[in-house]
Amino acid sequence: MHLFFIFVHSMIDFQQIILKNGLQVLVHEDQTSPIAVVNILYNVGSRDENEEKTGFAHLFEHLMFGGSVNIPNYDTPLQKVGGENNAFTTPDVTNYYLTVPSANLETAFWLESDRMLGLSFDPEVLEVQRSVVIEEFKQRYLNQPYGDVWLKLRPLAYSLHPYKWPTIGKDISHIERATMEDVMEFFHQFYHPANAVMVVAGDVTVKQVQSLCNKWFSEIPSGPVNHRNLKPEPAQLASRKLEVTADVPVNAFYQVYHMPKRFERNYYRADLLSDILGRGKSSRLYQQLVKGKRLFSAISAHVTGSLDPGLLVIQGKLGEGVSCEQGHQAVAEEIDRILEHGITDRELQKVKNQAESSLAFSEVTLLNRSVNLAMAAVAGDPHYVNLEPKLINEVSLEGVMEQAATTLRKENSSTLYYKKRSA
Amino acid sequence: MPDRTSAPAIKSIEQVSIPEAVSVNLDNGIPLHFINAGTQPVMRLEVIFKAGKWFEHEPGHSYFAGKMLVEGTEQHSASEIATFFDELGAFVEISCGYDRVTLSIHLLQKHLDTILPILREMIYNPAFKLSEFTSLKERKRQQLAVDLQKNNFLASRSFTKAIFGGNHPYGRSLTLQNIDETPLDKVSEFFQDYIRGNFEIILSGMVNDKHVQSINDALGSNIRSSAALSDEISGTYNASEQHIDKKDSLQSAIRLGMPFIGRQHPEFIETLVVNEILGGYFGSRLMRNIREEKGYTYGIRSVMGILDHASFWTVSTEVKAEFRDRTITEIKKEIGQLQSELVPDSELTTVKNYILGTFVSSLDTPFALADKFKSIHFSGLNYHYYQDFFHRVGNITSERVLELSRKYLCVENMSLVTVG
Numbered sequence: 001m002h003l004f005f006i007f008v009h010s011m012i013d014f015q016q017i018i019l020k021n022g023l024q025v026l027v028h029e030d031q032t033s034p035i036a037v038v039n040i041l042y043n044v045g046s047r048d049e050n051e052e053k054t055g056f057a058h059l060f061e062h063l064m065f066g067g068s069v070n071i072p073n074y075d076t077p078l079q080k081v082g083g084e085n086n087a088f089t090t091p092d093v094t095n096y097y098l099t100v101p102s103a104n105l106e107t108a109f110w111l112e113s114d115r116m117l118g119l120s121f122d123p124e125v126l127e128v129q130r131s132v133v134i135e136e137f138k139q140r141y142l143n144q145p146y147g148d149v150w151l152k153l154r155p156l157a158y159s160l161h162p163y164k165w166p167t168i169g170k171d172i173s174h175i176e177r178a179t180m181e182d183v184m185e186f187f188h189q190f191y192h193p194a195n196a197v198m199v200v201a202g203d204v205t206v207k208q209v210q211s212l213c214n215k216w217f218s219e220i221p222s223g224p225v226n227h228r229n230l231k232p233e234p235a236q237l238a239s240r241k242l243e244v245t246a247d248v249p250v251n252a253f254y255q256v257y258h259m260p261k262r263f264e265r266n267y268y269r270a271d272l273l274s275d276i277l278g279r280g281k282s283s284r285l286y287q288q289l290v291k292g293k294r295l296f297s298a299i300s301a302h303v304t305g306s307l308d309p310g311l312l313v314i315q316g317k318l319g320e321g322v323s324c325e326q327g328h329q330a331v332a333e334e335i336d337r338i339l340e341h342g343i344t345d346r347e348l349q350k351v352k353n354q355a356e357s358s359l360a361f362s363e364v365t366l367l368n369r370s371v372n373l374a375m376a377a378v379a380g381d382p383h384y385v386n387l388e389p390k391l392i393n394e395v396s397l398e399g400v401m402e403q404a405a406t407t408l409r410k411e412n413s414s415t416l417y418y419k420k421r422s423a
Numbered sequence: 424m425p426d427r428t429s430a431p432a433i434k435s436i437e438q439v440s441i442p443e444a445v446s447v448n449l450d451n452g453i454p455l456h457f458i459n460a461g462t463q464p465v466m467r468l469e470v471i472f473k474a475g476k477w478f479e480h481e482p483g484h485s486y487f488a489g490k491m492l493v494e495g496t497e498q499h500s501a502s503e504i505a506t507f508f509d510e511l512g513a514f515v516e517i518s519c520g521y522d523r524v525t526l527s528i529h530l531l532q533k534h535l536d537t538i539l540p541i542l543r544e545m546i547y548n549p550a551f552k553l554s555e556f557t558s559l560k561e562r563k564r565q566q567l568a569v570d571l572q573k574n575n576f577l578a579s580r581s582f583t584k585a586i587f588g589g590n591h592p593y594g595r596s597l598t599l600q601n602i603d604e605t606p607l608d609k610v611s612e613f614f615q616d617y618i619r620g621n622f623e624i625i626l627s628g629m630v631n632d633k634h635v636q637s638i639n640d641a642l643g644s645n646i647r648s649s650a651a652l653s654d655e656i657s658g659t660y661n662a663s664e665q666h667i668d669k670k671d672s673l674q675s676a677i678r679l680g681m682p683f684i685g686r687q688h689p690e691f692i693e694t695l696v697v698n699e700i701l702g703g704y705f706g707s708r709l710m711r712n713i714r715e716e717k718g719y720t721y722g723i724r725s726v727m728g729i730l731d732h733a734s735f736w737t738v739s740t741e742v743k744a745e746f747r748d749r750t751i752t753e754i755k756k757e758i759g760q761l762q763s764e765l766v767p768d769s770e771l772t773t774v775k776n777y778i779l780g781t782f783v784s785s786l787d788t789p790f791a792l793a794d795k796f797k798s799i800h801f802s803g804l805n806y807h808y809y810q811d812f813f814h815r816v817g818n819i820t821s822e823r824v825l826e827l828s829r830k831y832l833c834v835e836n837m838s839l840v841t842v843g
Contacts, residue, residue, distance in 0.1 A: 082780015
């Protein structure tokens with residue numbers, strides 16, 4: 001144990017088991033309630049896709065519920081023992097999680113190990129999930145005002161790195177054209193023990209998990225470890241800008257800056273910088289541009305927090321009759337003010353306190369603790385999960401200013417004007 | 424190799440004891456309910472005012488009166504208040520619902536004493552400054568303008584109107600014109616009549632006696648006011664159909680439903696099982712049919728909306744526009760099937776275990792325990808409800824499901840709204 005806790009953050013205790021086939025298992029015991037969480041994270045996201053076949057990692061997330069080698073339906077047996085599950089796909093990873101009454105933990109092992117062993121590869125499942133994903137694409141990205149923002153912003157900000165397309169895919173035709181052959185190839189490449197991290201948490205013991213792992217997972221054959229060789233995004237040398245016009249009620253403004261990847265020291269500097277700019281109603285952008293100048297009706301800043309270098313994002317809705325150009329100018333003035341006059345100790349302390357509080361709240365549920373552990377493990381070391389408070393706390397005022405000078409450069413920015421079509 | 428073809432033995436789901444809220448009265452009679460649970464040093468403080476939409480005479484009064492609580496007090500400006508909470512890493516949220524306005528603060532336990540004096544100002548002496556009010560209205564106006572472009576949003580609005588009627592406080596909805604025309608004096612009047620001194624407090628998390636004492640010291644002295652009463656409204660309901668055409672929509676939003684029994688009704692718990700089978704969970708009949716077999720939608724579900732003075736039941740989904748009518752036919756077909764054929768044992772067992780298992784899992788956090796308390800408390804029930812819940816869900820039969828489907832899911836009585 002290290003002795004650096006200024007934060008109230010408590011450690012997430014865990015034990016690690018590595019199976020011979022490469023499966024990394026983390027056990028986090030918490031006997032507070034009679035429930036268990038099984039979280040399996042596969043080290044594959046949309047960044048691992050072929051540019052001509054995007055949206056696959058996410059389509060795959062759907063197919064994983066369409067039956068496995070020995071079990072025709074994943075959901076029903078889990079529901080039958082009182083469990084529930086879901087999954088999500090990001091540019092970095094695909095994560096599957098379930099909660100089950102701890103007495104029925106073995107059912108979770110049976111189900112998860114079978115779908116790691118192999119899928120049913122039923123053509124009908126592919127057809128239906130293809131339609132479901134296309135409907136999801138419409139519901140989330142096309143049939144919502146501003147829904148396609150990230151379809152526009154990603155390729156603007158990234159020229160080479162596969163973060164240039166969103167998890168839903170670059171173009172829905174890729175999903176429309178997906179073949180069963182593609183699906184099988186994807187499975188064999190990425191869905192195997194050496195490319196996964198499993199967290200078992202809650203009302204369980206290490207011994208019990210060890211024995212269940214031996215029984216259900218140890219014989220699953222391994223595959224190639226996903227050693228990525230992704231093209232790094234080249235340093236951006238000139239600012240980029242895009243304008244779109246659509247039937248939206250008000251003008252919107254988006255601006256992104258390249259920044260470091262998560263778990264790296266400078267990431268926390270940029271993260272706190274984004275908080276100073278635009279987290280909450282006391283932030284600079286909100287106070288100056290929503291409350292003060294009343295140019296925006298909403299504005300905020302955040303970071304994407306990705307495992308490869310990510311983005312610091314500023315986004316806002318302009319007030320009635322205010323142009324994107326005016327909004328842009330005002331945001332630029334706020335950024336210049338930071339670069340020229342710096343930030344105050346009080347501001348830095350504020351965003352550290354917010355971060356401290358967010359961490360404590362993010363660990364309230366067993367499920368969140370499990371996901372946090374798995375994410376840290378896939379980033380390189382599960383202990384990262386307990387190191388973040390230290391990294392945040394160590395950020396100095398000078399550190400934030402250095403980062404601001406590096407990140408908030410005009411040449412490093414991509415700006416999107418999302419304009420309201422005039423009547 | 425283990426036998427992978429058959430499932431491990433199923434253990435039945437044991438009834439768990441739910442950590443209960445302890446209720447006390449502050450010196451001035453204001454009720455404080457607290458739940459001590461959890462392992463993180465966090466808490467949620469909720470101040471709940473009996474001042475939701477139900478009490479308004481014009482749409483927007485409850486919403487704006489509630490939201491103005493964080494927009495400055497007689498002593499501190501809105502910006503000062505925002506900075507104050509942000510500096511403590513506390514998150515303040517105001518939600519304005521049909522029956523209640525809730526001010527909730529998520530905070531680290533160590534900051535409770537610091538927060539209370541400001542909270543007291545906010546709930547007793549909000550400033551109702553015109554400049555803040557104008558700016559709040561502008562922000563709400565823009566948000567509503569965006570929402571009005573969403574088929575789902577329009578469908579929900581039209582549906583509540585169809586259920587309760589356009590003159591009922593639950594059925595009325597806020598328009599852009601309402602926002603423009605809401606005067607500040609009506610909003611502060613609503614605050615005086617319904618919000619000021621008319622609340623209960625719920626504190627959940629790592630709570631101890633000292634925290635309870637602090638709350639009494641800070642909030643136990645002002646006189647509790649008795650809120651203005653409002654009359655019960657008994658509207659007549661007639662099933663209706665409405666289609667709102669939105670050109671170029673890729674998807675249609677659908678709502679199908681009707682008024683429903685509330686939580687206090689002796690058959691309510693059993694109808695939860697009926698609802699679950701039809702559209703309550705991922706493995707429901709509607710989900711399997713419309714999503715997993717046909718791929719018309721990303722999701723479809725049925726839910727009960729439980730309100731203090733009236734409740735409703737609804738199926739909601741967004742489907743590929745060309746399949747709108749076919750989806751409606753399929754929904755009705757699934758309801759018909761529930762009313763004509765016994766649910767197979769294996770499906771019923773799955774649903775029962777799923778309901779009970781997820782119930783047990785949902786007791787995971789102190790905040791969830793507080794939510795469980797609120798569900799019974801505001802329905803005038805006590806913790807016996809949850810024992811009853813375990814018992815009735817565990818013992819319901821296929822015959823009973825059939826009987827209740829016939830009694831409560833009468834298609835002729837349902838209203839339909841489609842948008843797009």
